[in-house]
Amino acid sequence: MFEKVDADYLIVGAGASGMAFADTLLSESSATIILVDKEHKPGGHWNHAYPFVTLHQPSAFYGVSSKELSRGVIDKVGLNQGLNELASGAQINAYYCDLMHEAFLPSGRVFYFPRCEHLGDGVIRSLVTGETIQLGYQKLVDATYYKTSIPATHTPAFHVDQGVNFIPPNKLPFLAAPIKGVTIIGGGKTAIDSCLWLLEHGVPANNIMWVMPRDGWFIDRKNTQPSADFFFDSIGAQAAQMEAIAESTSLADMFLRLEKAGVFLRLDSEVLPKMFHGATVSKKELQLIQQVKNVIRQGRVLSLHHDKMRFEETEVNIPEGQTIVDCTASAISNLEITSVFKDNTITLQTVRAYQPVFSASFIAHIELTYPNIDKKNNLCRVVVLPNHDYDWIELTYQNMMNQFFWSKEPGLKTWLQNNRLDGFMKMVASVKFYEFKKLAVLNRMRKAAKPAIGKLKMYKAELGS
Numbered sequence: 001m002f003e004k005v006d007a008d009y010l011i012v013g014a015g016a017s018g019m020a021f022a023d024t025l026l027s028e029s030s031a032t033i034i035l036v037d038k039e040h041k042p043g044g045h046w047n048h049a050y051p052f053v054t055l056h057q058p059s060a061f062y063g064v065s066s067k068e069l070s071r072g073v074i075d076k077v078g079l080n081q082g083l084n085e086l087a088s089g090a091q092i093n094a095y096y097c098d099l100m101h102e103a104f105l106p107s108g109r110v111f112y113f114p115r116c117e118h119l120g121d122g123v124i125r126s127l128v129t130g131e132t133i134q135l136g137y138q139k140l141v142d143a144t145y146y147k148t149s150i151p152a153t154h155t156p157a158f159h160v161d162q163g164v165n166f167i168p169p170n171k172l173p174f175l176a177a178p179i180k181g182v183t184i185i186g187g188g189k190t191a192i193d194s195c196l197w198l199l200e201h202g203v204p205a206n207n208i209m210w211v212m213p214r215d216g217w218f219i220d221r222k223n224t225q226p227s228a229d230f231f232f233d234s235i236g237a238q239a240a241q242m243e244a245i246a247e248s249t250s251l252a253d254m255f256l257r258l259e260k261a262g263v264f265l266r267l268d269s270e271v272l273p274k275m276f277h278g279a280t281v282s283k284k285e286l287q288l289i290q291q292v293k294n295v296i297r298q299g300r301v302l303s304l305h306h307d308k309m310r311f312e313e314t315e316v317n318i319p320e321g322q323t324i325v326d327c328t329a330s331a332i333s334n335l336e337i338t339s340v341f342k343d344n345t346i347t348l349q350t351v352r353a354y355q356p357v358f359s360a361s362f363i364a365h366i367e368l369t370y371p372n373i374d375k376k377n378n379l380c381r382v383v384v385l386p387n388h389d390y391d392w393i394e395l396t397y398q399n400m401m402n403q404f405f406w407s408k409e410p411g412l413k414t415w416l417q418n419n420r421l422d423g424f425m426k427m428v429a430s431v432k433f434y435e436f437k438k439l440a441v442l443n444r445m446r447k448a449a450k451p452a453i454g455k456l457k458m459y460k461a462e463l464g465s
């Protein structure tokens with residue numbers, strides 16, 4: 001039986017975003033919070049992740065600000081060797097459960113309704129008993145806006161004949177028969193992870209067929225390391241990125257310069273990527289997936305049959321006994337932007353590129369710090385989630401502009417430096433006056449920033465955005 005509850009904030013969605021928002025509210029205010037989620041445990045889509053999933057970014061700046069996720073380990077073996085550890089799906093799930101049971105609930109300020117669906121306006125229904133209840137709240141926080149879609153729970157956008165051996169990656173480690181041949185469908189991080197898993201488990205690259213609807217640019221994980229030892233990689237890559245943009249002579253030239261500068265990687269040097277989803281890989285991972293040579297580049301699959309796949313312009317035969325792995329879920333299925341603050345609703349979106357959890361924490365801080373809704377929205381301009389390669393222009397422009405606006409706000413700099421979800425501010429702030437090589441990198445960045453913004457504006461105009 002439900003008991004009626006009133007709270008300051010009703011957060012719909014106890015995934016990574018809702019949890020990061022709630023955590024900052026708890027740390028920085030005395031607000032009371034209701035968390036509602038259809039899942040029976042916090043963590044959102046991570047509850048259904050494939051068993052071999054890991055973060056693609058270091059654990060050190062994922063999760064919530066108040067609780068460390070990283071164990072401070074540099075991987076000694078494997079494809080991430082030499083880089084900061086990546087939490088597995090199991091570790092992420094345990095982290096959110098511990099957070100809920102050891103911090104959120106004991107605070108006495110969080111009321112958690114797992115396995116309940118929010119029907120709108122504070123009405124929730126238990127997915128266990130069917131009971132409904134009206135909850136009381138001052139502000140509604142929508143932490144479901146991006147509608148994350150993953151293979152285990154989505155419906156493919158193409159027809160699949162009954163009986164085709166078509167599985168989500170979740171089933172790969174549990175297949176009984178020896179795996180003869182595998183077809184991977186999809187060009188994103190899930191497809192990369194599935195290829196890596198197969199190759200690492202001894203499936204010959206020749207036995208893998210990879211259906212690549214679009215090639216994507218990848219980010220080199222070495223450039224996303226938040227610990228001091230990696231200053232010249234992480235901050236150096238940011239400087240190189242600004243210089244590449246500033247010195248570019250056209251849009252096409254800019255992407256090639258970014259690749260030359262080590263900012264972007266790609267699967268095949270002969271194929272120009274048309275997609276950018278922010279997938280992050282290590283060089284070792286890239287080298288391994290490059291062993292797969294049977295890559296089908298015919299656009300999207302239109303239908304899947306026992307012996308063939310249909311594409312818009314052609315058909316491709318599927319050898320007998322193939323296992324076909326569905327890596328076509330698009331992760332973020334809602335790319336439309338809306339105001340973060342509107343009346344009494346807060347819609348969580350990214351205000352820093354590729355960083356949903358940092359963004360949720362930042363938005364909570366702005367909610368608590370500034371009374372004026374226009375000011376709040378000005379500080380929380382949404383950074384687009386990228387899909388096409390050229391979306392990277394808008395994303396980078398907005399990201400740089402947000403950073404600029406935030407730097408003008410007294411107090412924000414210190415907040416950013418103290419937030420564990422901000423990977424790099426601390427690293428930059430800790431540079432000493434005698435560390436000339438590091439200062440030189442920061443100087444390169446400062447010098448290139450203005451011309452880079454100018455070029456991005458120019459390319460935006462060319463693209464009509």
Ligand SMILES: Cc1cc2nc3c(=O)[nH]c(=O)nc-3n(C[C@H](O)[C@H](O)[C@H](O)COP(=O)(O)OP(=O)(O)OC[C@H]3O[C@@H](n4cnc5c(N)ncnc54)[C@H](O)[C@@H]3O)c2cc1C
Nearest residue numbers: 013015016017037038039044045055056057117118144148
């Ligand atoms: C394989 C994979 C790897 C990733 N790696 C990274 C990474 O390294 N770094 C990174 O920053 N991001 C990564 N991401 C992106 C990732 O999606 C985000 O980091 C984050 O987990 C998204 O969380 P969310 O809370 O926004 O969404 P979700 O996890 O989708 O949570 C939303 C929750 O809302 C609930 N919900 C929806 N509607 C209702 C309703 N009406 N009533 C009640 N509850 C509702 C859902 O049940 C769900 O639990 C990765 C994504 C995938 C798929």
